[in-house]
Amino acid sequence: DKRKTWCQVWGENEDSASKSTEFHASLIAPEKFDWRNQNWEKWLQRWERYRVASNLARMTSTYQVNMLIYVLGGEADELLDRLGLLEEEKEDYETVVRKLTEHFNGKFNLVFERSKFFARNQYAHEPVEEFINNLHSLAKNCRFDGLKDELIIRKIIQGIQNVQLSESLQVKRYLTLKEVEVRVKQSEMVRKQQEEIRGQIEGKNLDVANKEVQQGHTAARWSSCERCGGFHKNSPCAALRYKCNKCQKIGHFAKVCRMNQNQVREIAADDNESNSGSEYHLQSIKVSAISREKPDIEVTIGGNVVGFIIDTGADVSIISGPLYNSLFSKRFPLSKTDLKLYGAGRHPLQLLGKFKTTLSIKKGRKIEDTIYVMKED
Structure with a gap:
């Protein structure tokens, strides 16, 4: 068995x-x-x-x-x-x-032990759980006897970093130690959750703000009118009823007539700012907003996006006076320039001045450049 x-x-x-x-x-x-x-x-x-x-x-x-x-x-x-x-x-x-x-x-120094207890406050960024545990540890050496829980309650209320919660708890008449500990721990947990939620909301708001800025840049993409040379959105152009003094056609002003388009394509620069007195001729303008041709690239200047024509063989950047007055005059004051520009047939072009700025193109590329402003007749 x-x-x-x-x-x-x-x-x-x-x-x-x-x-x-x-x-x-x-x-x-x-x-x-x-x-x-x-x-x-x-x-x-x-x-x-x-x-x-x-x-x-x-x-x-x-x-x-x-x-x-x-x-x-x-x-x-x-x-x-x-x-x-x-x-x-x-x-x-x-x-x-x-x-x-x-x-x-x-040999125990009771006064010293109690002084440590009453001087203890919650440190900045210290978890309230750690603060409460340390108070319990300090109270063990203080011989509070029957007053231990009550004194820990008072020290928690007085020593926490949350001033508003401290004031709120001070007006409560009957609170147990457990109730006080639960209140301060819950308050800390809610605060952390709110900070996390606010961080998420701020991130979303930043995305919205970036989209609004991009939309604002899109709205600022004005091009000079092909009929009058001015800047207006969808309103009717005043030049529609006028006859051009150069080509005798109705619908545009003489200053934007395509008969002088070649003038923009042949500009020479006389560098009087140097003592050499030499001249050099350009096939076309490097970056120009005065041309009536379709832009090759969009360039951001001072938050405004403008269409420009690119020519790698040119040496100066130039915009028209109306474009400068419409978009850049308040932010970029003009400084005097001694540079002389000549059009076809050595015809001098009058400059209003120049300003330095940052040109931003696609893919985040930025360059510092001097922009010359040309007066239009």
Whole structure:
């Protein structure tokens, strides 16, 4: 029969019971007591945990006393002799611990410990959980007894960083320690959630703002009117009823007549700003908004997008006076220039001035350039 008898079961239970009461010497004891700082309460707390976990508490009282004195170190033997205990008292664990506690607490600075507690406030960016735990730890050494919870409540309310919550809790008459801790922890959690939500909303608002800016730039893409040379959106052009004095055709002014289109395509520059007095001729203008041809590229100047013609063989950038007055005069004041430009047949072109700015083109490329403003007849 493989079934166990009652005697066998009883014997096994006896063996397991005896094993559960064995002292586990392999369990590492607390660190040696610091006789200089003499933080007895803290060390004793760790020792009591070790005494229970190692089954030392199940041993005889004499055995426990010997283990305690051994772990405390050689100074403990001398101290035990000075405590004035009777021989039988030296073998009673509870009596020895009580006498040691009275000895060490006699050197305890209660005023200092309480000062640390009342001076403790929540640090900036310190989690409220950490602040509350530290208050409980400090209160252990203050001997507040029955006032402990009430004083911790007052210190939490006075010491938290949230001034509005502190004022709100101060007017409450009856609050338990648990209620106060729950309130301040919930408030911190809600604040963090709101900050996260605000961050997400601000990110979305930034995207919307960027789109509005881009739309604003699109709205600023005005080109000079091919009929009058001015700048207007969808309103009827006044030149529709006028006859051109050059080609005698109705529908545009003489200054924008295509008969003088070649004049824009052949411009020479006389560099009087140098002492050389030499001249050089350009096949066409490098970047120009005065041409009536379809723009090759869109260039951003001061937040406004304008169509321009590109010629890699040119050396100057030029825009018309009406374009400057419409979009750039308020932001970019003109400075005087001695540069002379000549059109076809050495016909001089009158310049109103120049200004320096940043030209932005596609793919984020930016260049610093001088823009010359030409007066139109």
